[in-house]
Amino acid sequence: MRYEKNILTSEIYCELRKSVEWFELPKIKIDEAIKNSIYTITVFDGDNPVGMGRLIGDGIYFVIVDVVVNPEYQRKGIGTQIVNMFIDYVDKETITGSRSSIQLIAEKGKEGFYEKLGFKKIPNEFCGSGMRKGIRK
Numbered sequence: 001m002r003y004e005k006n007i008l009t010s011e012i013y014c015e016l017r018k019s020v021e022w023f024e025l026p027k028i029k030i031d032e033a034i035k036n037s038i039y040t041i042t043v044f045d046g047d048n049p050v051g052m053g054r055l056i057g058d059g060i061y062f063v064i065v066d067v068v069v070n071p072e073y074q075r076k077g078i079g080t081q082i083v084n085m086f087i088d089y090v091d092k093e094t095i096t097g098s099r100s101s102i103q104l105i106a107e108k109g110k111e112g113f114y115e116k117l118g119f120k121k122i123p124n125e126f127c128g129s130g131m132r133k134g135i136r137k
């Protein structure tokens with residue numbers, strides 16, 4: 001398995017989202033999202049793209065999005081490797097005296113995957129719930 005940095009394309013992005021039956025997005029917005037990502041990872045088996053993830057953020061707050069592993073390749077440690085690469089990246093970006101926060105929204109039932117990687121469910125004793133508002137047209 002080959003883990004490539006910052007070479008994600010809209011074609012691969014669409015193909016992988018389709019493989020896990022996520023809704024389609026317009027190409028123009030996908031291109032913009034990829035361009036504005038801090039860091040993308042694309043995983044290949046030979047020439048075949050089998051996984052991806054994107055890290056977005058501003059240098060203090062980071063958000064992990066679009067972590068997808070093709071169902072034929074799931075449960076082989078690929079998702080774990082993708083998320084660990086993002087954690088390593090943020091760790092290196094965090095300077096002494098500062099604090100970074102890596103945030104994400106787990107799909108229902110996938111919380112265990114992220115808990116194994118050190119993420120904590122919220123709400124907890126320190127935080128209220130994560131919240132979001134979607135706008136669909």
Ligand SMILES: CC(C)(COP(=O)(O)OP(=O)(O)OC[C@H]1O[C@@H](n2cnc3c(N)ncnc32)[C@H](O)[C@@H]1OP(=O)(O)O)[C@@H](O)C(=O)NCCC(=O)NCCS
Pocket residue numbers: 020066067068069070073074075076077078079080081105106107109110111112113114116
């Ligand atoms: C979630 C996802 C990225 C995990 O990727 P993966 O490569 O299969 O995960 P790994 O092999 O690294 O799994 C490591 C551990 O996480 C846990 N895990 C993995 N998939 C899980 C799932 N679907 N539900 C609950 N726990 C899961 C397991 O404990 C697993 O260890 P095990 O295989 O020894 O039991 C993958 O299932 C996927 O792409 N799903 C569809 C898209 C999606 O939901 N993405 C996440 C968005 S929040």
